[in-house]
Amino acid sequence: MPIHVEVITPEGVELDEEGAQHVLLSAAGGQLGILPGHIPMFCSVAIGPLTIEKENETVKMATSGGFAELNSDRLMILAETAERAEEIDVERAQKALERAREKLHRAEDVDRARLTSALARARTRLHVAGKKIKAPRPGAGGGTTP
Numbered sequence: 001m002p003i004h005v006e007v008i009t010p011e012g013v014e015l016d017e018e019g020a021q022h023v024l025l026s027a028a029g030g031q032l033g034i035l036p037g038h039i040p041m042f043c044s045v046a047i048g049p050l051t052i053e054k055e056n057e058t059v060k061m062a063t064s065g066g067f068a069e070l071n072s073d074r075l076m077i078l079a080e081t082a083e084r085a086e087e088i089d090v091e092r093a094q095k096a097l098e099r100a101r102e103k104l105h106r107a108e109d110v111d112r113a114r115l116t117s118a119l120a121r122a123r124t125r126l127h128v129a130g131k132k133i134k135a136p137r138p139g140a141g142g143g144t145t146p
Contacts, residue, residue, distance in 0.1 A: 001036055003070075005052050007061065007077045014082040017052055017059060023075060024051040025068060026124075034070060041070045045079055047120040049128045060085040062128040064121050081121075088129040097122035 005023060007015035023034040026048025045066040052059040066079035100118040 001073045002054075003034065003036055003038075004074045005077070006075070007050070007063070007079055007082045009079050009082050014079075015052075015059065015061065015084070017054065019054045020052045020075070021055060022051075022053040024049070024053075025077070026050065026063065027068070034075060036073065038070055040072070041068075043068050045077060047117065048124050050077070050082070060128050062088060062121075062124045064117075064124070083125065083128075085128045085130065088125045090126065090129050090131050093122050093125040093129070094131075097126065 002018065003020040003023060005015060005017045005020045006013065021036065025032045025034060025043075026046045028044035028046050031048075032043065045063055045068050047064045048062075050061040050063050052061075062081075062083050062085075063077070063079045064081045066077060068075060068077045070076075096118060100115050100122060104112065104115050104119070
């Protein structure tokens, strides 16, 4: 029996899809593959991509934390944010990535955890949108390109 997938954010229901044959979720411990008949579970959702494969369609989203609960044939994801690939503003995500890289490189008194999360969110958004992540400008910091 296919999986019914719901993605809910503080703004409302971002996705309500029937018929998922496979779901790839970014969980706190790494990528988690879910097939119909998976045992019930509850897990933390990490910053990362979410892929929902249906018979004739694949839906890709960028998520940024939350929780997921799987019961029988229903997966409910309560996410801080979730964006479909086609809704991602690539230019804005690239600028956010560059800003976070620059702040990490030049500032000594920064909230590294916050900036690392900002980098991860921007990278995820670009990855889900199918865009290559641009290398940092010389002297802009950020080290190697992910």
